[in-house]
Amino acid sequence: GNSVTQMEGPVTLSEEAFLTINCTYTATGYPSLFWYVQYPGEGLQLLLKATKADDKGSNKGFEATYRKETTSFHLEKGSVQVSDSAVYFCALILTGGSASKIIFGSGTRLSIRP
Amino acid sequence: DAGVTQSPTHLIKTRGQQVTLRCSPKSGHDTVSWYQQALGQGPQFIFQYYEEEERQRGNFPDRFSGHQFPNYSSELNVNALLLGDSALYLCASSSGNQPQHFGDGTRLSIL
Numbered sequence: 001g002n003s004v005t006q007m008e009g010p011v012t013l014s015e016e017a018f019l020t021i022n023c024t025y026t027a028t029g030y031p032s033l034f035w036y037v038q039y040p041g042e043g044l045q046l047l048l049k050a051t052k053a054d055d056k057g058s059n060k061g062f063e064a065t066y067r068k069e070t071t072s073f074h075l076e077k078g079s080v081q082v083s084d085s086a087v088y089f090c091a092l093i094l095t096g097g098s099a100s101k102i103i104f105g106s107g108t109r110l111s112i113r114p
Numbered sequence: 115d116a117g118v119t120q121s122p123t124h125l126i127k128t129r130g131q132q133v134t135l136r137c138s139p140k141s142g143h144d145t146v147s148w149y150q151q152a153l154g155q156g157p158q159f160i161f162q163y164y165e166e167e168e169r170q171r172g173n174f175p176d177r178f179s180g181h182q183f184p185n186y187s188s189e190l191n192v193n194a195l196l197l198g199d200s201a202l203y204l205c206a207s208s209s210g211n212q213p214q215h216f217g218d219g220t221r222l223s224i225l
Binding site for chain 1: 118147149154155156157158159162170172204206208211213214215216217218219
């Protein structure tokens with residue numbers, strides 16, 4: 001079946017540290033890959049996306065590269081800030097067909113210390 | 115430009131009751147999807163509505179039903195509530211192949 005596996009949290013870092021959150025996927029077909037972020041008490045916001053192999057999505061200093069050979073889409077940021085504290089979800093959508101549902105990973109809680 | 119709006123924000127029900135949650139999509143969006151997010155988990159797809167019809171459904175029992183209106187707004191209905199239905203219910207809207215935009219959700223607590 002189709003699924004997303006991401007590293008368990010919580011992840012706690014100091015401000016300005018380097019961040020990596022691992023994500024791997026299993027999918028039939030050719031998925032588009034996403035990272036969503038959820039701040040406390042809010043819904044999900046799209047952080048970045050990549051629609052085909054070797055694409056790099058980037059936004060707000062975060063980056064992730066679609067690696068088909070390793071079925072991975074790891075999230076990275078060179079220098080985290082306290083405001084980056086949130087829960088991050090890796091997700092996929094299978095392209096093609098008229099309907100599209102998002103399959104989410106279980107989320108990784110990130111806490112940044114000042 | 116208003117994004118996706120959901121109501122109510124919070125709701126408390128008891129086992130066996132019925133509940134209706136509402137969603138207004140982002141302007142220009144014609145497709146509405148509903149997700150259930152249990153505490154500490156990722157959202158799980160419930161179903162998607164397009165042109166007032168259920169287009170796709172996830173692995174949820176028939177107690178979960180929905181509706182989409184001509185103005186594209188949508189309702190999620192849950193009958194015979196169970197304790198395990200306690201969760202954050204998220205609505206997402208989209209159009210075509212564009213990414214889905216999420217509302218802030220309705221937190222449903224079952225006592």
